[in-house]
Amino acid sequence: MRESFFERAWDVVRQIPEGRVASYGQVARLMGAPRCARQVGYAMHGSPGVAGGVPCHRVVFADGSLAPGFAFGGPGEQRRMLEAEGVCFRPDGRVDMKKSAWEV
DNA sequence: GGTTTGACGAGTT
DNA sequence: AAACTCGCCAAAC
Known part of the structure; x- marks a missing residue:
């Protein structure tokens, strides 16, 4: 069943x-396509959302910055959501990858 | 089936 | 430090 790259x-x-x-x-990388970061981002845009089990708000840039124009109701909403989950933010407005990076 | 696009990433200017 | 450019690759047209 080769689900689409998105799924x-x-x-x-x-x-x-x-x-x-x-x-x-x-x-x-975890999906076996380390060069397809863009497609992942695009997949997030087309994701069913948190209601569909896809916490796209937990996916950020490699720098820890969030996607510009992201919206679940507002760009600042994503940051608020992450903070509510215990994610550390830096004064720059970026996620503190050093502490909140997902360890596989 | 070729062209265009795009929620990236890393390198340059 | 911030802005710009190039490369990568799957999906949509």
Whole structure:
């Protein structure tokens, strides 16, 4: 059943524990496509959302910055959601990958 | 079946 | 430090 690349991406994102964040490249790597970070990001855009079991808000850039224009109701909503899960943020507005990076 | 696109990443300027 | 460019690759047109 070779699910589409997207569905596989969702499956990996689904495994991200609470209070942790994973970069697009990280997710892509876990799915066996380390070069497909962009496709992962695009898959997130088309994800069913948290209601579908895909916490796309836990997926961030490799730098720890969030996607511009992200919205579950507002760009600041994602940060608020992550903080609520225990994710550490830096004054720059980026996620503290050093503490909140998803350890596989 | 070729072209365009894009929630990335790393390298340059 | 921030902005820009190039490369990668799957999905949509």
